[in-house]
Amino acid sequence: MCSYLLIGFWFQRPEAANAASRAFLYTRSADLGLYVAVFMLIGSAGTSEITASLESGSSASTTAGLLLLLAAMGKSAQVPLQDWLMRAMAGPTPVSALLHSATLVAAGAILLIRWAPLLTPETLFAVGLVGGITTVAAGVIALAERDLKRLLAASTASQYGLMLIAVGAGVPLAALLHLLAHAAIKSSLFLAAGDFQHAREGTGFDQLKGVGHARPWAFAGFALAALALAGIPPLSGFFSKDAVIAAALSGQGAAWLGPLALAGTLLTGAYMARALRLLWQGSGDTRPVAGTGWMRAGIWGLAIPAAGLGLAFGPLETMLDLPAPETAGIGAILSGLVAALGGLALGWLVPVKRLLGPAHQWAASGLVVAGGLTAWVGRPVMAVARQCDRLEGHLYAAALGVGHTALTIARGGERLEQRLYLAVLGVGRANLAVGRWVRGGDERGIDGLIFALVAGVRALGARARTLQSGLIHHSLAISAVATAVLLAILFSASLSF
Template sequence: MIGKLCAALLPGLPLLAGGVGLLLPRSSKRAAIWLAVSSTGLVALLALWCAADALGSFGVIGVKFTPIDLSFTLGSFGELDVTAVLRLDGLSALVASLVALVALAVQVYSIAHLARDERYVPYAAQLTLFTGAMLLVVSSADLITLLIGWELMGLCSYLLIGHDRTNPAAPAAARKAFVVTRVGDIGFLLGVVLLGAGAGSFNFDQLGSASAATQTAAGFGLLAGVLGKSAQFPLHTWLPDAMAGPTPVSALIHSATMVAAGVYVIARLDAIVLSSDAVRLTLATVAGVSILLGACAAATNDDLKRVLAWSTVSQLGYMLAGFTVSSPIAPPLFHMFTHAAFKALLFLGAGAVIVAVGSSSMARMGGLRRSMPITAVCAAAGLGALAGVPPLSGFWSKGSLLALADAAATSDGGASGLAGAIVLGCGTLAVPITAFYCLRIWLLVFGGSYRGPAAPRDSGWLTLGPLIALTIPTVLLGAVPLYGQLGNWWAAAGANYGAGALLPGEALTPLLDGSLVVLGAALAWSLWHRNQRDPARVFGRAQPILADGCYGDAMQRALVVTPVLAAARMARAVNEHGVDGAVRGVGLAVRSAGGVVSRGHSPLARYVSFAATGAVGVALLMLLIAGITA
């Protein structure tokens, strides 16, 4: 009973709070703050409690935990029942805690960040609504609930990106984000429909009864949706532009949660989605391209938030690629956890820096380690984790992924081996580039001397608090596989999800990784330290092309946008001149028929001819009807 209440409250409380918050008037800022922070805090506590329960089942705390299922029927279409099922098991409880904690940090951060924004009230409500939608995705155990949470997240992302009305880029960026993810969701919806029709039910447990062909086709469909939401090639173009939204939004939605929702969906449905080799290879290729594309773009961009966005594309590629190299889902999920921590940290830090400096261009920053020391230290931790510097968390998670890819490439045959080779190649190649741009960021922003006009100071505690809070998991999460009881639990959890090697098993891979990190960092340092110029100049003339994402936007416009708009124009012309023209033509024909006939010969002849034609017509019609009904 308590369990079912928890399962219902976990997504239900923030959804309700968000809905109520949307109805609050603009002036009630205090009430909005209370509502948002308290509901997110309550949900975080609830999620942590459930996660602790889950830990308990593995022997750390002595309480027995069983997965909780909560279902209610939404309706039945003929013989197809639509039942919403919420499931709270170990995996969903852990991911829910992640989501809730990052959301709480972001909510607290937003209080200061949007202190002077008059539209704070709807912002906080939308943020809470988003948290509820993500928790719905995390706790769903049937496709329809998943779809509801999935699309609701997309809507909240759209509303939040477009939050700042004075930013001319914001409405366009919001629209682009929604449309691009919606294109991916064509496939997602078709995948859901296929599975529902093929398996006779939308429940995750029963999806396996669909035929193999259905599963493959549905796998491609669901993959399309995941690629859209997780900003992988070719549906990645929306994420850099989405940085037009407020920075806390970028921290929550576009680094830690929504983009990770795709990873979670594949983790949950991996038996279905990755059941076929074709899907596996496609995902490996796409993810590999995204890894490299994102890394190169991050290394060449000047806008701090765009660099982080491209970096997210790259890291998500790592996560998705991890699923293709073997069936244990623990390693990519581990990377999702660590990535959430350090990327949210980096975005919040970037927000603090941007507010202090007044611009997001890294060319105008520098020397901030003296005026914003705490932020500099936290950012260093985050960047180190991103680059994969031991013993920070990123080293362990990325390392285990590459180790698995190595194992798959060398020992597995067929598609799995090929996927492993692709992942290993792209992933290893991106390691020095990642280290390069991480050091580049720190040097350009915090190193050297200040290049801008304003006088930056370190931020208040409402801003620094979440930063420090996120630095702790960034540094320590890597320890989870190693130490004592927690290590036992993690190994056992991994065993439950079929994890093989969670740690960088062979010594070769971590050595190689480590040396590549040092290589990339050394390159960045050597290009910078003499006269503090941007290390990205090493890319030479390719820099603007790479920064733009290798013509991603232009290709999208040429391949999709322009043809659709041309089709729209044509449809409108056909509709108005063709179809409607025919209708209007009938009216004109009737009028001119009168004119034509009246220009005949004598009036009597006209009458007679017309009347005779009519009589013959009616007689024929009568014969026809009589013949039909006889």
């Protein structure tokens, strides 16, 4: 994912976006080999212990080893999965210097170096054969390139092919030594290419002709790293390539791996000499470049280890305690040196079109056969991805429609709830009004009448009490009056009848 984002840094450029997608597709597809291999090994051995699973002796061990090779081929840009690395040069040059020479691309080689002692002989031979084919094929592609960064990318695939040759020959230590040397060498080459790119606003050979005259310090660092990569003594590449060639000539499959390793060494010298010649010959005109001192420090900070890292190989071998390649005698050293010097001479003296002959156009196109993986894998997968994207769009629209419907229903429910609330509020207010009216009627009507009746009775009683003085003549007088009143009432009633 990080590689995808870094390669596509200038995502407005179609070539950068396409390169990022291609890198993601190729590397992630190859990663399936790692996942399936792990599942197979655990299923066959019943444990996730690497030693126990690979030493189970079943056919699953060989199949799993080949699947691990597939994963390494994707990460380390081995044939036929090398195309993504050249296209990845559409990203920023510092990304190429770090990820595409020393870290990300190294993951495939590191995987096989760590697992090499546990791989079956059949798997090791397949690893070496893939590496041998890649070192030659990618070397030819690099020789035909007309862009410096793409040349260095093809060279990266070719050098990792040499590492796989050493693994296939049964000497992972040689692969590790070349991996370390290559990391410093190729990083300094990429940083120098970035310096040239700033000076000429591009990395095409037509733009960079003669830039070495204008940027002598950057060119010197580039030249030192180029000679180290070619395998010229006493630079680090000489020692690491000598170990690889010795392993290829003395290990299993030497009849195949030895010539392929020497051919890869020859091609390394040829394409690096071609690059040096084009950078040196031509006009030295250039524009001022800001931060030249910092860029020069970065280039030489890596060029010096690229030159002298071979001094650390002896102590490193002792510390790791890994088996070194069986010596193939002075013949291996001389054959490697002759291949390197011969490649440098061919690349400097012979034009590339004459050197490659009829294969030049095919090499310039990346040795594509029948459209390559772009036609057979890339386009179909991208077509499926576009269909998936359309399906996702339809599903998204459907989900959005369901969401809108749910929101509409929710809004309707909210409005209904509001109306119910207002209705309940109205009923409550009406009940409160009736209660207030009943309370007022109760307080001012019935209670007032009762209180008035009580007050009247009490007043009448109070007056009646005044009649009770306790005097006999008063009582007789009252009785006489009451009797007269009663007789009057009775008389009146009798008259009415």
